[in-house]
Amino acid sequence: MGGHAEVRPFFFILSIFYCGIASSRTIHVGAGRTYKNIRTALAISADGDTVLVDAGHYKEQSLVITKRIILKGVQYPVLDGEKKFEIIAVRANGVVIDGFRIVHSGISSMEDLSGIKIYDRKNVVIKNNILEDTFFGIYTQNGSNCIIQNNQITAFAKEEQQSGNGIHCWKSDSMQIIGNSISGHRDGIYFEFVTNSVIWRNLSSKNLRYGLHFMFSHNDSYIANYFSNNGAGVSVMYSHGVKMLGNVFEENWGDGAYGLLLKEITDSYIEGNSFVKNTSGIYMEGASRITMQRNLFKDNGWAMKIQASCMEISVSSNNFISNTFDVGTNGTLVLNTFDNNYWDKYDGYDLNRDNVGDVPYRPVSMYSMIVEKNPPAMLLFRSFLASLLDRTEKMIPSLTPERLKDNKPMMKKIF
Amino acid sequence: MITASNISKKFGKLKALDDISLTCNKGECIALIGPNGSGKTTLIKSILGMVVPDSGTIKFNGANILHSWQYRSQIGYMPQIGRYPDNMSIGDVFDMMKDIRGPQNVLDEELIHLFGLKEQMKKKMRTLSGGTRQKVSAALAFLFDPEVLVLDEPTAGLDPVASEMLKEKIIAQKRKGKLVMITSHVLSELDELVTQVIYMQEGNLQFHKTIDELHAETGENKLSKAIANVMLKTSHEKNH
Amino acid sequence: MRKIIKYVVSDILQNRIVLVYTAFLLVTAFSVFSLEDNNSKGLLSLLNITLLIVPLVSIIFSAIYIYNSAEFMELLVSQPLKRKTIWLSLFTGLAVSLSISFLIGIGIPILLFQPNKIGLIMLGTGILLTSAFVAVAMLAVVKTRDKAKGIGVAILLWLYFSILFDGIVLFMLFQFADYPLEKAMIAVTAFNPIDLSRILILLQMDVSAMMGYTGAVFKDFFGTVTGMLTSMIVLLLWSALPVWLSTRRFIKKDL
Numbered sequence: 071m072g073g074h075a076e077v078r079p080f081f082f083i084l085s086i087f088y089c090g091i092a093s094s095r096t097i098h099v100g101a102g103r104t105y106k107n108i109r110t111a112l113a114i115s116a117d118g119d120t121v122l123v124d125a126g127h128y129k130e131q132s133l134v135i136t137k138r139i140i141l142k143g144v145q146y147p148v149l150d151g152e153k154k155f156e157i158i159a160v161r162a163n164g165v166v167i168d169g170f171r172i173v174h175s176g177i178s179s180m181e182d183l184s185g186i187k188i189y190d191r192k193n194v195v196i197k198n199n200i201l202e203d204t205f206f207g208i209y210t211q212n213g214s215n216c217i218i219q220n221n222q223i224t225a226f227a228k229e230e231q232q233s234g235n236g237i238h239c240w241k242s243d244s245m246q247i248i249g250n251s252i253s254g255h256r257d258g259i260y261f262e263f264v265t266n267s268v269i270w271r272n273l274s275s276k277n278l279r280y281g282l283h284f285m286f287s288h289n290d291s292y293i294a295n296y297f298s299n300n301g302a303g304v305s306v307m308y309s310h311g312v313k314m315l316g317n318v319f320e321e322n323w324g325d326g327a328y329g330l331l332l333k334e335i336t337d338s339y340i341e342g343n344s345f346v347k348n349t350s351g352i353y354m355e356g357a358s359r360i361t362m363q364r365n366l367f368k369d370n371g372w373a374m375k376i377q378a379s380c381m382e383i384s385v386s387s388n389n390f391i392s393n394t395f396d397v398g399t400n401g402t403l404v405l406n407t408f409d410n411n412y413w414d415k416y417d418g419y420d421l422n423r424d425n426v427g428d429v430p431y432r433p434v435s436m437y438s439m440i441v442e443k444n445p446p447a448m449l450l451f452r453s454f455l456a457s458l459l460d461r462t463e464k465m466i467p468s469l470t471p472e473r474l475k476d477n478k479p480m481m482k483k484i485f
Numbered sequence: 486m487i488t489a490s491n492i493s494k495k496f497g498k499l500k501a502l503d504d505i506s507l508t509c510n511k512g513e514c515i516a517l518i519g520p521n522g523s524g525k526t527t528l529i530k531s532i533l534g535m536v537v538p539d540s541g542t543i544k545f546n547g548a549n550i551l552h553s554w555q556y557r558s559q560i561g562y563m564p565q566i567g568r569y570p571d572n573m574s575i576g577d578v579f580d581m582m583k584d585i586r587g588p589q590n591v592l593d594e595e596l597i598h599l600f601g602l603k604e605q606m607k608k609k610m611r612t613l614s615g616g617t618r619q620k621v622s623a624a625l626a627f628l629f630d631p632e633v634l635v636l637d638e639p640t641a642g643l644d645p646v647a648s649e650m651l652k653e654k655i656i657a658q659k660r661k662g663k664l665v666m667i668t669s670h671v672l673s674e675l676d677e678l679v680t681q682v683i684y685m686q687e688g689n690l691q692f693h694k695t696i697d698e699l700h701a702e703t704g705e706n707k708l709s710k711a712i713a714n715v716m717l718k719t720s721h722e723k724n725h
Numbered sequence: 726m727r728k729i730i731k732y733v734v735s736d737i738l739q740n741r742i743v744l745v746y747t748a749f750l751l752v753t754a755f756s757v758f759s760l761e762d763n764n765s766k767g768l769l770s771l772l773n774i775t776l777l778i779v780p781l782v783s784i785i786f787s788a789i790y791i792y793n794s795a796e797f798m799e800l801l802v803s804q805p806l807k808r809k810t811i812w813l814s815l816f817t818g819l820a821v822s823l824s825i826s827f828l829i830g831i832g833i834p835i836l837l838f839q840p841n842k843i844g845l846i847m848l849g850t851g852i853l854l855t856s857a858f859v860a861v862a863m864l865a866v867v868k869t870r871d872k873a874k875g876i877g878v879a880i881l882l883w884l885y886f887s888i889l890f891d892g893i894v895l896f897m898l899f900q901f902a903d904y905p906l907e908k909a910m911i912a913v914t915a916f917n918p919i920d921l922s923r924i925l926i927l928l929q930m931d932v933s934a935m936m937g938y939t940g941a942v943f944k945d946f947f948g949t950v951t952g953m954l955t956s957m958i959v960l961l962l963w964s965a966l967p968v969w970l971s972t973r974r975f976i977k978k979d980l
Contacts, residue, residue, distance in 0.1 A: 325941050369763075392766065440895070446906050447898050448939045449914075452769065453923060454777050455891035496979070533803045535980040558805035568796035570732070572739035577732055584728035585804050625800075635803075 100124025108133055108141075108149075115139050117162075123147045123170070134159045135167075143169035146200060151175040151185075157204070158186045164193040175204040182234060184209035185223075188216060196221060206234035207255065213242040218250060225254040230278050235260035239267070247272060257283040258300065265289055272296070280305045281322075292317055303328040303348060312338035320346045328353040329370065335360065345370060351393070354380045363387045364485060372398045372438070381405035387484050390414060396433035399471060400442045408433065408476040416479045431479040434470045436463035486511050486633065486664050487532060492541030494527055494688075501527040502538065503688040509681075511632075514655065514665040516675045518712065519685035525668045526565070528685070529635055532666075533562055558586065561631035565638045565668075567622035569610040575621055576606035579628070586629050596624040599650045615642045623651055627658070634658060634665045640674055652678060672709040684712065691719065729801070729811065733818025734825075737790065743826050746782050750774075750830025758838040765930060768839050768847065771831065772926055775851050776919050779827060781883050783858035787819050788865060788879035792872040799980050812975045816863055816968055820856040827851050843929045850922040850960065857918045857963035858883075864967040867974045890917045907942040915956075918963040925956055 097111045097119055098104070105111040109130050111121050117138040125145040132155045135141065139162075147170060151157040154176045158167060167186060176183040185204035188194050190212040197219040201207045207223035210216055218237055227233035236252030238260045239245055245267035251274070252258040258274030261267070261284035272295045274281035281297035282304040284290070289311035296318045297304050303322035306312060312335055319329035329348035332338075334356040344366040345351035351370040354360075356379045365388045367373035373393040376383065378401025386409040390396050396413060410426070418427040437456040440447050450456050463470055487509040494502040501524045509515055517525045530536040532543060534550055534557065542549050545556040569578055583592075597603055600620040610618070619642045626634060634655070640648040655678055659665055669675055682699060684691040692715065696708070705711040737743055753774055761767040791798075794815070801811045831851060835844040862879050869875035894913060898906060914920045928940070928947045946952040 325938055392763070444898050444902055446910060446939045447895060449898075449910050449920075449924070449943075450891050450895060452773060452927060453891050453920070454773070454887045455895070457773070458888065494979075530799075530980065535799055535802050537977060537979065554807050555805055557803060560803065562800070562803035564796060564800055564803075566796055567800070568793075569800075570736040570794060570797055572736045573732060577735070581728065581732045582804070585801075585806060622800075 094118040094120070096120045096122055098122050098124070101126055112137075112139075130157075131155045132159060133157065134161055135165050136161050138162050138164040140166040140168070141170075142166070143171075143199075145169075146171040148173060151183075151204070153177065156181075156183045156187055160186065160188040160191055160194050163191050165191070166195040166197070167199065168195070169198045171200045171202070172204060173202045175206070177205045177232065179231070182206050182209060182238070184234070184238070187211070188213045192216065195219070200224075204234075206238050207236040207252065208238070209234075210239045210242050210245065213239065213245065215244045216242070217246045217248070219246070219248045221250045223250060223252040223255065227254065227256075227278065230256050233278055235283075236274070236277065239264045242267070246270070251275075253277060257281075258297070260284065261287040261290065263287060267291075268293065269295060275299050277301065281319075282306075284309065288312075291315070296320070297329075298322075300327075302326060303330060305331040305333070306335055307331075307333040308335075310336040310338065314338070314340045314343060316342040318344045318346070319348060319351070320344070322348045324349060331355075332357045332360070340365060344368070345373065350375050350398075353377075354383065356380065358382050360384070361386075365389075366485075367391065367393055367396075369393065371395065373433075375399070375442075376406060377401070378403055383407070384409075386410050387480075388412070389483050389485065390433070391483075395435055395438040397474065398438040398442055399434055399474065402471045404471045404473040406474075408474070410478050410480055410484075411476050412480040412483050413476065416481075418479065420481045425481050427479040427481055430475040430477045432464070432467065432470060432475045434474050435460045436469050439469050486546060488544045488547075489528075489532070490542055490544075492531060492538040492543060494524075494531065494536060494538045500688040502531065504541070505688075505690045506541075507683065507690060507693055509664055509666065511664050512659065512662045513681055514659045514667065514679045515681045515683055516672075516679040516708075517666060517668040517683050517685065518670075518672065518675075519691075522687075523685040524688040525685055526637065527688075529637060529666065529668065533557065533560065533635060558629075559632040561626035561629060561634045563622045563626035563634075563636045563639055565641070567618045569618070569621070571609065571611035573610050574607050575602055575610070575613075578610065578621060578625070579606075582625055582628065591630055593627050593630040594624075596620075596627050596650070596654060599654075600624060600647060616644055616647070619643050620647060623654075627654060632663055634663060636665065636667045638669055639667060640669065640671065648674070672712060673707070676708050679708070682708070682712070684715070729806075729814035730818045730821065733815060734822045737818060737822035738825065740790075742782075742786055743822065746778075746786070746823075747826035747830045750778070750827065751833065754831050754834035758834055764838050765843070768835075768843060769930065771835075772847065772923065775831060775847065775854075776923050777887060779851055779854050780858045780886060780919060783823055783855045784862040784865075784879045784883050785876065786823070787859045787862035788876050790819065791815065791863060791866045792875060795980070802980060808976045809972055812863075812972050813968070816859060819859045819863075820964070823855045823859060824852045827855055843926065846929055847926050849957075850925055853957070853960040853964065854918055854922050857960060857967075860964045860967035860971070864971040864974075867971040867978060886917055886919050891920065894920075907939050910939070911943065911946050915959045918960055921956055921960060925953070 097115055099108050099111045099121060107130060108123055108128055115121055115137055120140040123143045125147050127148045127150060129150045129152055149157050149170055149172045151174045153174045157172050157175050172185040175185050184206035185201040185208060186196055187209040192214040194216040196208055199221045201223040203226055208218055223236040225233050233256040235257040236255040236259060237247055241263040243265050245264060247269045249271045253276040255277050256279050258277040258281045264287040267290045269292045275298045277300045279301045281300035285307045287309050291313040294316045298320040300322055304319060322329055327349045329345040329351045332354045337359045340362045342364050347369045350372040351367045351374055353375045355377045358381045360383045362385045368391045370393045372395045373390050375398040383406035388411045390411060390413045392414060413431050413433060416427055416431045418429040420427055436459045490506045492502055492505050519525050527536055531538050550556055602620060602624055639651055655665055679696055681695050683693045699711045703711045703714040705714055754771055757770045758767040832848050835848060861882055865878045865882060866875050869878055914924055924943060925947055928944050947956060
């Protein structure tokens with residue numbers, strides 16, 4: 071008797087599950103199907119249904135998804151917003167959008183018209199879509215636990231005002247942004263008030279402003295992404311608990327372009343990244359308690375610019391190779407530590423052969439100090455005077471911060 | 486042939502030439518003599534157009550030489566110190582001068598042969614002794630058979646044999662009716678050469694006389710003695 | 726005129742200092758290109774050498790050469806030649822032969838390692854710089870009779886254009902830090918052929934992005950065809966003007 075009582079709830083759960091499967095249907099949409107357009111299919115669909123869309127060109131104005139369905143394209147059917155509409159609005163939990171080519175959303179300076187927009191929902195999955203010429207690409211507001219994966223997002227605007235962001239998340243939590251490639255937008259990936267999220271293996275290049283831009287977004291991880299050739303690089307502001315691992319920041323040349331801009335960032339961790347060919351590899355302002363290790367800084371104008379407002383930055387075991395200037399700073403107060411880095415400009419010696427140089431290395435050159443104070447002095451870049459100043463300063467330091475030095479410079483590349 | 490009238494030249498405070506007038510004619514061989522700094526070289530340079538007088542005019546065959554350069558094709562000049570670009574060979578120097586003067590000239594290469602320069606044509610100027618360089622200078626001055634020869638201390642640095650050859654050459658030119666101007670310290674050398682003497686001191690032309698006049702005045706046959714005699718006289722006159 | 730130039734050029738090209746200069750440029754250029762793993766980095770290092778050594782050798786060698794040719798020039802003046810011809814021949818001879826040795830010393834390595842627009846611009850400015858500093862040397866020499874003094878003046882001029890000028894610019898930049906000086910600086914660079922050449926070449930390289938706002942303003946000017954032409958003309962003026970002034974002086978000069 072007792073045993074029977076225990077079995078009954080199990081059956082109950084099973085029967086609900088069974089009913090779920092029994093009631094879920096697959097609705098086909100296409101020229102030769104019952105439903106010629108997606109709008110009508112959506113109207114008759116119920117939670118759990120799959121709407122399967124054949125290849126074709128669909129002008130549906132705005133699609134609003136209010137049920138927990140799987141919307142799946144077969145061979146990339148085109149959803150055309152005719153430069154007027156927001157193409158898909160997700161207003162249900164657990165929706166999956168998979169395999170569409172979404173083109174020509176409207177452009178508006180009042181609303182953030184998007185290719186796909188998630189409104190206050192959770193567990194939404196947007197994957198394998200191609201977005202072209204959308205104002206905003208994939209937009210999440212108040213989302214949580216959503217996955218945005220393997221989408222290709224391309225825009226063609228020439229000016230920032232004409233363009234929104236590729237992947238835009240606002241007030242969201244536990245997001246997963248994985249394997250997308252974004253180019254030509256204002257910002258490739260944009261986070262504002264987004265927490266506990268991961269950005270992994272994305273490719274963000276040739277965006278007008280930032281490859282990645284986030285503010286007030288705490289405890290997020292950025293892993294193995296590739297940011298190159300963006301107007302101003304990557305910008306990270308007003309956040310704490312940021313973890314950046316194994317990313318590549320490359321080819322951000324230009325006035326005010328940075329590989330990585332850190333502003334008011336605390337308690338963060340930057341490891342194993344490569345900063346190559348940027349005007350400034352990392353620019354830090356008001357940052358504190360940041361650990362930077364095993365990063366590569368190569369061929370940058372400035373490998374690192376640390377403003378005097380930064381403190382407790384620990385820079386250790388990094389490689390600095392053929393940068394024009396290694397470190398630039400604007401003040402004399404130094405509350406940061408440099409240890410065990412490899413600097414290719416180091417010309418000290420190692421008598422006891424422990425692979426650690428016996429005299430400290432000063433990564434700040436006098437000329438970089440002058441330029442920091444007076445930017446037009448860049449006019450004298452690579453002049454004889456500039457190199458003369460640097461040489462004298464090396465012998466008798468006066469202008470450069472006394473305490474900004476690596477006491478244990480490595481004799482060989484660390485990795 | 487050359488007429489200078491009232492030429493003056495100052496270098497700073499130093500009066501190098503002070504109101505000098507003179508006339509030199511064909512067939513004459515004129516010795517320009519005087520102590521160091523008396524203005525001999527300045528006078529020569531003025532005639533050659535290297536120094537432009539502050540005032541006065543110099544005429545060459547009746548034409549003012551100021552701003553003119555063509556007249557110099559009729560002058561052969563041998564400088565006191567001959568220095569040439571280090572890496573030119575003797576041959577280069579002659580070739581260049583021939584290029585400058587143009588092909589129409591009749592060349593007088595007698596001195597080149599006499600001095601044995603033909604065999605040294607490939608030698609670089611910097612490897613040459615001072616004497617050899619003087620030989621080159623002398624040969625250059627006579628090369629184009631010019632109407633006027635201006636020789637600045639021609640025998641200084643030359644060995645006696647070469648010196649003698651040069652003198653013969655000068656006499657020969659004089660006989661041909663050329664005008665020869667020579668400056669020299671060594672008066673004894675000029676004895677057989679000159680027909681006239683110009684004596685300069687502190688930028689002034691003290692006298693310009695023919696050799697015969699000098700002899701008549703002083704009764705001395707040697708030029709050096711004759712000059713000394715004249716100098717004594719003039720200084721006497723000044724003192725009185 | 727060509728008659729003299731030919732001989733002057735051949736004389737200078739055989740000069741020991743010029744041979745050493747050519748060899749030095751050649752050796753440095755090759756070692757720079759083979760040491761730097763990146764050719765455009767090599768070009769940057771070469772730029773520093775060019776901007777320092779080329780003016781130095783051009784100005785001092787020319788000064789010494791002209792002083793040493795004093796007697797030779799007297800001899801030339803005694804020939805049926807215009808003084809202008811002699812002076813211009815001497816200038817051309819110096820400029821041509823030093824340019825030839827620059828072209829051999831820097832040109833060959835550049836053509837081998839960096840045969841592109843930047844390399845060509847660098848060769849062009851190098852030749853213009855050579856010619857400008859020969860011209861400046863001639864002006865200095867014609868104005869100073871004494872050899873030791875004249876060579877001293879030449880060295881000072883080189884110091885002025887290589888360092889002092891930039892020092893003054895830096896000083897002015899700090900004095901007037903509150904004013905937007907970028908545009909004015911374009912005009913200022915015209916007064917120093919070395920700075921002008923340096924900026925012209927730097928703006929062709931991608932390091933120009935580092936020059937920040939200043940660089941952007943400069944690129945707006947020097948990056949355009951008009952700007953390039955203007956600065957080339959200014960560089961040419963740096964040859965033409967001193968040559969013209971010195972010729973005027975030389976015509977009247979007492980030798």
